[in-house]
Amino acid sequence: MIWKDSACSFWPFFVLILVFLFFSFIPVGLWISAWAAGVRVPLITLVAMRLRRVPPAKIIYPLIKATKAGLDVRLDRLEAHYLAGGNVDRVVDALIAADKAGIKLTFDRAAAIDLAGRDVLEAVRVSVNPKVIQTPMVAAVAKDGIQLLATARVTVRANIDRLVGGAGEETIIARVGEGIVTTIGSANSHKEVLENPDRISKTVLEKGLDAGTAFEILSVDIADVDVGKNIGAQLQIDQAEADKKIAQAKAEERRAMAVAAEQENRALVEAMRAKLVEAQAQVPLALAEALRTGRLGVMDYYRLKNIEADTDMRESISRAAKPEGEE
Numbered sequence: 001m002i003w004k005d006s007a008c009s010f011w012p013f014f015v016l017i018l019v020f021l022f023f024s025f026i027p028v029g030l031w032i033s034a035w036a037a038g039v040r041v042p043l044i045t046l047v048a049m050r051l052r053r054v055p056p057a058k059i060i061y062p063l064i065k066a067t068k069a070g071l072d073v074r075l076d077r078l079e080a081h082y083l084a085g086g087n088v089d090r091v092v093d094a095l096i097a098a099d100k101a102g103i104k105l106t107f108d109r110a111a112a113i114d115l116a117g118r119d120v121l122e123a124v125r126v127s128v129n130p131k132v133i134q135t136p137m138v139a140a141v142a143k144d145g146i147q148l149l150a151t152a153r154v155t156v157r158a159n160i161d162r163l164v165g166g167a168g169e170e171t172i173i174a175r176v177g178e179g180i181v182t183t184i185g186s187a188n189s190h191k192e193v194l195e196n197p198d199r200i201s202k203t204v205l206e207k208g209l210d211a212g213t214a215f216e217i218l219s220v221d222i223a224d225v226d227v228g229k230n231i232g233a234q235l236q237i238d239q240a241e242a243d244k245k246i247a248q249a250k251a252e253e254r255r256a257m258a259v260a261a262e263q264e265n266r267a268l269v270e271a272m273r274a275k276l277v278e279a280q281a282q283v284p285l286a287l288a289e290a291l292r293t294g295r296l297g298v299m300d301y302y303r304l305k306n307i308e309a310d311t312d313m314r315e316s317i318s319r320a321a322k323p324e325g326e327e
Helices: 002-025 028-036 043-051 056-068 075-083 088-101 107-115 120-128 169-186 190-195 198-206 231-293 298-321
Strands: 131-134 138-141 146-158 215-230
Touching: 028 043, 028 056, 043 056, 056 075, 056 088, 075 088, 075 107, 088 107, 088 120, 107 120, 120 146, 131 169, 138 169, 146 169, 146 190, 146 198, 146 231, 169 190, 169 198, 169 215, 190 198, 190 215, 198 215, 215 231, 231 298
Parallel strands: none
Antiparallel strands: 131 146, 138 146, 146 215
């Protein structure tokens, strides 16, 4: 009797656990919601999703939205897109937005855009409501050497067909900046650009800068043009400074060569003086030899000394008679 009483008290808990496990594994509530929305999904399909590790809610709720919006989207394709790593809810929202805006967008194209890493819903919104891209300050120099600083606003619309494999906003900004530099650089004077800034817009639009990008350029408007530095004058100043330094270097080189030549001449003079002193040192020896051998008499020697003394006196008198500083 005790065992029967305990078994009877255990059965309600056991049934409750079974019911809890049943409803936690089999999404009956989700199946009822889909059935109430007019989406006929077999219950076994939801169980199979659980076995394939696919959350049924992430597939059924987008399917309900697509069905209510009048779109024909298959359940297996939504599940395949989820398994491929895509955002099913985002793709369905993009399809609904494109259908309401009258934009031709298939599920395969939307799935490809989503798997490529782009926001497909944002792309549809940009297709409906064009986007304005502000370019950074672009510096360019006209032919007269004056620098101009320009900024532009580029109005673009997403091109659904080129979203996969098309370049992004960075390419648009780079191409527009290149067009601004080319237009300003080809102007003869910066005043021409300041008087007609729309020539920049015309030149940029004529180049077809949106080729190969995920956008279609609708307009390019020059927001601001400012005058920068006088690059031409600065370059001339730098060139003149460089020429001055070159001339100074050459003059210094010539001065150094002149100093070297002067030093060489002084050394040569000293060498000649050394030779003269050496030659003069031989004179007393020659006189002594002449006196010893009798080729020179004593009176001849005295007359020679008198001539030398007279010569020295004349030289000292001539030096004393010269003005100061003329020596």
